[in-house]
Amino acid sequence: MGDPVAVVEEIMETKPIAVGTILHGFCGGWFGRESYGCKRVEALGADWIVAREVKGGQVVFASDEKDKKVLLWLEEWTAPVFYGDGTLLCCDQ
Numbered sequence: 001m002g003d004p005v006a007v008v009e010e011i012m013e014t015k016p017i018a019v020g021t022i023l024h025g026f027c028g029g030w031f032g033r034e035s036y037g038c039k040r041v042e043a044l045g046a047d048w049i050v051a052r053e054v055k056g057g058q059v060v061f062a063s064d065e066k067d068k069k070v071l072l073w074l075e076e077w078t079a080p081v082f083y084g085d086g087t088l089l090c091c092d093q
Contacts, residue, residue, distance in 0.1 A: 017041060017071050017078060023051060027077045030062040030070065049074065 021041045039051035048063040064070035
């Protein structure tokens with residue numbers, strides 16, 4: 001499996017998810033199939049992220065114990081998501 005600290009350091013060098021990062025929208029279902037709102041990262045580790053929905057304040061959790069790539073998979077969700085008409089989905093971050 002490797003050293004969890006080394007895994008986080010490697011990921012952080014290439015993927016800037018950190019405490020305070022906004023993850024927009026559904027996030028590929030990593031936080032469950034009912035979590036469609038934007039989330040602010042509150043804590044993270046080598047294979048897990050705890051976030052709080054921007055609207056509503058629900059705490060959500062994502063983990064990937066097998067491959068330890070949850071931070072890599074969530075990177076694409078740091079960019080704001082827009083509807084087809086150009087309006088911003090979820091939040092104004």
